[in-house]
Amino acid sequence: MTEQSSLPFGKTDVTSEELKQLIDTEEAIIQAKKGGVKDTEQQISDFINCIPNLLNWLEDHGRRYPWRETEDPWKVYLAEILLQRTRGDAVEKIYSDVIQQFPTPEALNQASEEEIREVVHSLGFVNHRQRTLEEVGRIFTQEFNGEIPNSIEDLKKPWRVGDYSARATQLFARGEPMALVDSNFARVIGRVLGYEMPQQPHKSDDVYALLDALTPTDSDITRSFNLAVLDLGALVCTPDSPNCESCPISAACHYYRLTRMEGD
DNA sequence: ATCCCGGTTG
DNA sequence: CAACCGGGAT
Numbered sequence: 001m002t003e004q005s006s007l008p009f010g011k012t013d014v015t016s017e018e019l020k021q022l023i024d025t026e027e028a029i030i031q032a033k034k035g036g037v038k039d040t041e042q043q044i045s046d047f048i049n050c051i052p053n054l055l056n057w058l059e060d061h062g063r064r065y066p067w068r069e070t071e072d073p074w075k076v077y078l079a080e081i082l083l084q085r086t087r088g089d090a091v092e093k094i095y096s097d098v099i100q101q102f103p104t105p106e107a108l109n110q111a112s113e114e115e116i117r118e119v120v121h122s123l124g125f126v127n128h129r130q131r132t133l134e135e136v137g138r139i140f141t142q143e144f145n146g147e148i149p150n151s152i153e154d155l156k157k158p159w160r161v162g163d164y165s166a167r168a169t170q171l172f173a174r175g176e177p178m179a180l181v182d183s184n185f186a187r188v189i190g191r192v193l194g195y196e197m198p199q200q201p202h203k204s205d206d207v208y209a210l211l212d213a214l215t216p217t218d219s220d221i222t223r224s225f226n227l228a229v230l231d232l233g234a235l236v237c238t239p240d241s242p243n244c245e246s247c248p249i250s251a252a253c254h255y256y257r258l259t260r261m262e263g264d
Numbered sequence: 265a266t267c268c269c270g271g272t273t274g
Numbered sequence: 275c276a277a278c279c280g281g282g283a284t
Contacts, residue, residue, distance in 0.1 A: 083279050090273070090278085124271035124278085162281045182279045199266075202280065230279060239277085 008068035010223030012055040014216075019051055022216035031210035035195035038254070043193055046252035047214075051225065057248035058228040061235065063088060066095055068227070073148040073173040075099060077155065080165040081132055086123050088234075094122060105146050108137030132160045150174065164202055171226060175219030179211030180226050184233025189214075191237060194254030 025044060032040050065088055067079035078098060082091045097119055102108040108116075113130060120129045135158035140146065148169075149155050155166035163181075170176040179185075186201035189211065201207045215222055236243050242255075250256040 080279080085270080085278050085280055087273080087278050122272065124273075125269095126271070128270065128281090160281055164280060168279075180279075183277095184279065200280090203265080226279095234279075 006220050006223070007071070008064055009055075009058050009062050009227055010225075011218070011220035012059040012224045012228075014052055014055055014221055014224075016049045016052055019048055019216055019221075022218050022221060023048060024213040024217075027213035028210060031206060031213055032193055032195060034206050035193070035197070035210065037193045037195050043252075043254065044214075047192060047249070050249040050252040051216075053248040053251075054228045054232065055221075055224050058224055058231060062227060062231050063234070065092055067091075068172075071173050071175070073150075073169060074104065076173040077136075077148060077165070077169045078102070080168045081129070081136070081161065082120065082123060084128075084160070084165065085125065090123055094119060102133075102137075105137055105140035105144075105148070108133060109141040111137065128160055132158055135159050136161070148173075171222060175223070177215060177217045177219060177222040179208065179215040180230070181207055181211060182230070184237075185211070185226075185229050187239065188229050188233045188237045191242075191255035192249060192253045 025048070028044050029040050032044055037043055065079075067076060070076065079091065079095065082095065082098065101115070101119055102111060113134065116130050116133050117126055120126060120133070123129065139157050140148065143157075144154070149157070150170075152163070152166045152170060155169055156162060167178055168180055171178055171180065181202040181204075183201075186197050186207065189195060190197040190201075195210070198204045198207065216225055232247070232249075236247050244250050244253070244256045244259065247253065247256070
């Protein structure tokens with residue numbers, strides 16, 4: 001059999017015909033129009049046709065982080081907390097230490113404040129992180145019998161665990177199809193579609209509606225799709241000087257067409 | 265929906 | 275000195 005392994009990137013070998021069965025194109029068009037996307041039907045169609053390229057790019061260029069090699073909800077959840085407003089490379093340096101020191105919610109619950117502060121120190125946001133982790137240990141131990149909750153709502157109970165971290169856990173650990181919205185994601189989608197992003201995209205219901213519609217409703221493809229957009233934003237479609245020449249979806253990119261007309 | 269916060273690192 | 279796989283408070 002050629003059954004593709006799910007980790008680290010999910011399913012990256014997909015045809016655009018398959019994708020069209022898994023994407024709510026009608027809804028995506030409706031939502032895209034709200035963001036002022038020009039020539040909407042064609043733009044969405046072009047984007048979907050480029051997704052296979054995007055997923056192939058991920059297979060070759062995607063970042064391999066340890067939290068992408070597991071579907072253990074605890075390890076994924078901890079990683080998402082550490083990754084809040086923080087570079088992946090910085091988290092990678094301390095990640096194994098965190099997992100070793102806090103292999104379970106109970107272990108975290110037993111840890112001292114100084115112990116927690118020390119291990120996350122290099123990430124910054126030390127006060128945030130300390131309080132969050134303390135609450136995670138206490139709440140998961142006392143209210144959930146040491147288990148990792150299996151709903152967005154419950155995952156958000158500890159202070160400073162919001163939609164992004166909770167959704168990311170359900171997506172990467174439980175395979176629930178849904179879109180993530182972070183700064184990278186918003187920038188990439190905004191540029192490609194020519195969608196006018198609000199100032200805080202991760203709080204916009206419209207943005208979630210658009211991205212949830214665009215996200216393929218298959219566990220392994222949702223995974224690859226989200227990781228691909230994330231890594232594209234971090235490695236190629238960077239904030240100030242995007243490297244459009246090496247972008248796998250420039251053929252469908254509204255921003256790229258603009259820069260070609262102005263530039264060089 | 266808007267404003268503010270956070271702290272190490274490259 | 276901005277940036278970083280956001281979130282709380284108002």
